[in-house]
Amino acid sequence: MSYILAIDQGTTSSRAIVFDAALRVVAVAQEEFPQIYPQAGWVEHDPADLWSSVAGTARGAVERAGIDTTAIAAIGITNQRETTLVWDRETGQPIHNAIVWQDRRTADLCQQMKDDGLEPMVTHRTGLLLDPYFSGTKVKWLLDHVEGARARAERGELLFGTVDTFLIWRLTGGRTHATDATNAARTLLYNIRQGQWDADICALMGVPLAMLPEVRDCSADYGMTRADLFGHEIPILGVAGDQQSATVGQACFAPGMMKSTYGTGCFALLNTGPTLVESRSRLLGTIAYQLDGKPTYALEGSIFIAGAVVQWLRDGLKMIREAAETQPLAEASDPSQDVVLVPAFVGLGAPYWKPDCRGAIFGLNRNSGPAELARAALESVGYQTRDLLEAMRADWPGATDGILRVDGGMTASDWAMQFLSDIIGAPVDRPKVRETTALGAAWLAGTRAGVCPGQAEFAETWALDRRFLPGMDTGMRAAKYDRWQRAVAATIGV
Numbered sequence: 093m094s095y096i097l098a099i100d101q102g103t104t105s106s107r108a109i110v111f112d113a114a115l116r117v118v119a120v121a122q123e124e125f126p127q128i129y130p131q132a133g134w135v136e137h138d139p140a141d142l143w144s145s146v147a148g149t150a151r152g153a154v155e156r157a158g159i160d161t162t163a164i165a166a167i168g169i170t171n172q173r174e175t176t177l178v179w180d181r182e183t184g185q186p187i188h189n190a191i192v193w194q195d196r197r198t199a200d201l202c203q204q205m206k207d208d209g210l211e212p213m214v215t216h217r218t219g220l221l222l223d224p225y226f227s228g229t230k231v232k233w234l235l236d237h238v239e240g241a242r243a244r245a246e247r248g249e250l251l252f253g254t255v256d257t258f259l260i261w262r263l264t265g266g267r268t269h270a271t272d273a274t275n276a277a278r279t280l281l282y283n284i285r286q287g288q289w290d291a292d293i294c295a296l297m298g299v300p301l302a303m304l305p306e307v308r309d310c311s312a313d314y315g316m317t318r319a320d321l322f323g324h325e326i327p328i329l330g331v332a333g334d335q336q337s338a339t340v341g342q343a344c345f346a347p348g349m350m351k352s353t354y355g356t357g358c359f360a361l362l363n364t365g366p367t368l369v370e371s372r373s374r375l376l377g378t379i380a381y382q383l384d385g386k387p388t389y390a391l392e393g394s395i396f397i398a399g400a401v402v403q404w405l406r407d408g409l410k411m412i413r414e415a416a417e418t419q420p421l422a423e424a425s426d427p428s429q430d431v432v433l434v435p436a437f438v439g440l441g442a443p444y445w446k447p448d449c450r451g452a453i454f455g456l457n458r459n460s461g462p463a464e465l466a467r468a469a470l471e472s473v474g475y476q477t478r479d480l481l482e483a484m485r486a487d488w489p490g491a492t493d494g495i496l497r498v499d500g501g502m503t504a505s506d507w508a509m510q511f512l513s514d515i516i517g518a519p520v521d522r523p524k525v526r527e528t529t530a531l532g533a534a535w536l537a538g539t540r541a542g543v544c545p546g547q548a549e550f551a552e553t554w555a556l557d558r559r560f561l562p563g564m565d566t567g568m569r570a571a572k573y574d575r576w577q578r579a580v581a582a583t584i585g586v
Contacts, residue, residue, distance in 0.1 A: 094163060094165065095111065095164050095165065096110070096112075096166055096538045097153065097167045099259065101142060103193070103356045106122070106123055106148075108150040108154075114553075115545075115553065118159075121153040121156060123149050125145050126138070126141060133438065134197050135192040135194045136190060136191060137175065137192055139186040139189065139190050142190065142255060151322070162323075162324060166326065166329040167328045167329070167330075168533030169260065171259070171275070173278045174225055176252070177253055178231065178241065178250050178251065184262065187238050187241055195230065196447050196448075198233050199448060201229050217283045218277070218283065221374065225441070227252075227254060228281045229297065231252050231299050235298060245302075246300055252305070253271065254278070256275050264314070267315050267316075269305045271305045272310045272331040272382070273310065273387060274333040274380070276305075276307045280297075310336070312330075313328075330535070330539075335361060335392070336378075336380055336381055336390075337533045338351060338499055338532055339381065340536060341529060341532030343550060345547060345551055346365075347363050347367075349494075350362045350484070350494065354473060354499070355500045355501060356403075358394075358395035358477060358480075359395070360395075363388065363390055367389060371391060371487045374443045374483070375480070375487060376392045381536075393443065393483060395473075396441045398502060405466065405469055411466070415501070416504075417466075418466045418470055418505065418507075418508075419506070425463035426459065429455065429457065431456060431460055431464045431468040432576055433451070433471075433472045434453075434580055435451050436449050437450065440583075440584070449583055455575075470507060470511060471511055473508060474508070474515040478573060496519070497523065499526060503522050506560075509522060510560050512560070513563075514562050515569060517569060519560065522558050523555060524557040
């Protein structure tokens with residue numbers, strides 16, 4: 093039993109990766125699934141798609157690995173965070189589509205709670221801001237808008253969970269209703285200072301405590317899978333939200349270490365150790381990971397649109413056929429043009445938190461074309477990352493101009509990573525193992541199973557693929573970032 097199966101359930105696809113005991117990738121299976129947009133600003137997933145894509149890729153990865161399932165020591169799960177599901181305790185049937193983290197339907201509710209003066213209390217206890225991004229107001233919306241849901245919830249008939257909890261429930265045949273501390277910390281319902289669900293906030297949201305899953309460590313026993321899924325039972329021993337799992341996979345175990353993941357969105361985490369930093373820059377306080385009952389905290393900056401801006405070029409504008417085409421386009425762009433794209437398609441995340449503003453393009457002229465738009469799209473990710481790092485430096489002295497470890501699909505673009513290094517004025521390290529999110533989940537499960545190395549030895553295995561060093565002139569860096577800031581100000585003001 094020397095293999096680990098990592099399930100990585102993301103926003104646009106589900107992946108499963110088989111790792112060996114040395115945490116090397118043996119086999120990968122991936123499946124995209126549809127995005128549902130009922131109306132502007134709303135984003136949903138069909139729970140059946142989440143489950144079928146996870147079950148299918150898990151079996152597919154094992155088949156491609158050419159191993160028997162009896163060789164799998166444990167399963168680790170990592171997932172898109174904040175996405176919210178409610179289902180029947182007895183039948184397991186969801187009462188509605190999953191409401192995705194990007195969804196903005198509860199913006200008015202969040203604003204009303206802010207107007208009522210509730211945000212300081214909520215932020216102090218949860219580390220989060222009152223924003224539609226998080227799960228709590230999504231649960232309230234479901235209970236208020238699905239016929240009979242609130243009465244059923246109050247009778248104890250319904251269960252809530254983020255995607256990890258839903259998958260654990262399905263994998264174990266309904267025997268385990270649990271989540272880990274990192275996912276709980278993203279619900280707006282969990283007191284990260286006390287390490288428990290906050291009864292006062294749950295009451296404000298109208299969420300019965302009986303709906304909520306048990307909260308466990310990231311490396312813990314989450315039960316055994318149903319025997320019929322893989323031919324026999326397999327223990328689930330590791331769980332973490334995708335960004336926290338990437339933090340573990342990047343071995344950011346020391347206070348002051350930072351990582352940034354570039355997937356659909358971009359999420360930068362700064363390890364602050366045992367200290368929960370109260371941000372003055374509208375960043376989030378969160379749990380980076382929890383082991384042996386002890387939380388390690390982080391400052392987090394969340395960008396809603398990163399890789400999704402490239403998807404927009406492909407699917408919305410039909411300008412490219414695949415993401416890799418953006419690099420040669422950017423390289424061929426006219427350097428004299430200063431086109432700036434603010435990709436606020438679903439509002440702006442940290443440090444602005446403006447859910448109602450929308451995207452804008454500045455600096456177009458008659459000669460602007462696909463090359464300039466591609467460059468502006470890639471540059472927007474670097475600019476937004478600098479926004480986050482500037483806020484982190486303002487919040488915590490430990491956030492220096494140190495190295496930024498990066499991962500995610502966009503890091504394959506050397507052009508984008510070089511611009512990132514240039515605009516933040518700091519080294520950017522891309523690891524050899526790009527699958528850091530799944531790697532983190534695999535290590536959490538594997539170390540619990542006793543087949544993978546401990547924390548210190550695991551950190552030593554981190555290997556550099558390429559370091560990008562800043563080469564941009566200081567004056568140009570300042571001028572470009574100033575244009576970005578003015579563009580954001582104009583976008584917010586529209």
